[in-house]
Amino acid sequence: MAIASNGPHGHLNGKVGNLVFYMLNGQPVVRLIGRKGKPSTLQLANYQEMAVTTKLLSGMGGFIKLGYGLQARGTVHNAHNLATSYHKKQALTGEYPNIRIDYSKVKVSQGHMPETADLKIEKLAGGLEITWDPTPTTDLQHNDSVMVMICCPESGKDREYLNIARRSEGKCFIPMYEEALNQQIEPYISFISADGEKVSDSVYLGNLNGTGKNASEKQEEEKYQRVKTRFDQLESNYSAQLKANYGEIPKNKAFKTLEKEYKVLKKQLEHLPGKPG
Structure with missing residues (x-):
């Protein structure tokens, strides 16, 4: 009621x-509201897009609040809504069921502060060093705060540093253990004014260590291989029985059971994530 x-x-x-x-x-x-019917491929793709986007943003709560909060002011949206909308539309690549993040298009903040010059990242013993031009201008102040987002897709242990340095320092160092330092790293940097009234677009500092596979992707690959192995066995048996019957479909119950499983697995492989390549 x-x-x-x-x-x-x-x-x-x-x-x-x-x-x-x-x-x-x-x-x-x-x-x-109401009962949903069987989802279409487009609906399944939309579900996966949302799931991938949500997973990306799950470790960025504080960063998104600062990085999109100014945009959300005076609107019916909140910072997380805006970040979700941007990344779902702009930062995904691939087709269902293999939709994934394009890290070069990720924006952990959006704003009007001009981009800082000479941004660089270097992997050193024990961590990462990020450097930039510390020269202040009319729009870039010496006391602007530096925010760094480190995405670690393989381990899922993303790190956000919301006030790691001041612009005037020209550099910051992020300590990391060797294991984490040698996995896939996707780093971003943003600047925000001391009063929180201006923020820059985040800058992607470039991939470090290439592209690895996270735990979820590894599980998907393992599941795909299990299903593919079983399908290959059934396909061989299925083809052999058709050949032995001169192309005619056998009428016995055993073949019908074999054919049913064969068709189910064949269709499943068409949409199952984890396919090589």
């Missing part, structure tokens, strides 16, 4: 039939 708390012409709050009415960030919203 829905309640018209503001009178018969006001916005409802609650459920009417298969519609739900509620307020979101001060705006009246209505959505449809």
Whole structure:
């Protein structure tokens, strides 16, 4: 049951039939509810896009709050909504079921502060050193804070540094153990004014150590190989029985069971993630 708390012409709050009415960030919203049918390939792709985007942003909560917060001011959106929208539309690559992140297009902050010159990253013994031009200008102040985001796709242990240095220092050092230092690293840097009223677009500092595979991707590959191995066995048996029967489909129950599993696995392999290449 829905309640018209503001009178018969006001916005409802609650459920009417298969519609739900509620307020979101001060705006009246209505959505449809009900049982879902079998999802289409486009729907499955959309689900995977959202899952991949959500996983990317899950370790960036503080960074996203600062990096997109200024954009969200005065709107019905929040920082996380804006970051999700950008990355789902702009930072994904590949086709379902192999949609993944294009780290070169990730933006952990968006703003109007000009880009800082001479940004560089170097892998040293015991960690990463990031350097930049510390020269202040009208729009770049010596006391701007430096924010660094380190994404580690293989381990999933992303790190956010929201105030690691001041612009005037010209460099910062991020200590890392050797194992983490030698895995895939995707680093980003942003600058934010001391009063929090201006932020820069983040800059991608470039991939370190190439592209590895995270735990989820390894599991997907292992599952794909298990299914592929079983399918290859069935395919060989299936083809042999057809050949022995001169191309005619055998009518016995054993072949029907074999054919059913063969077709199920064949279709499953078409959409199963983890396919090599």
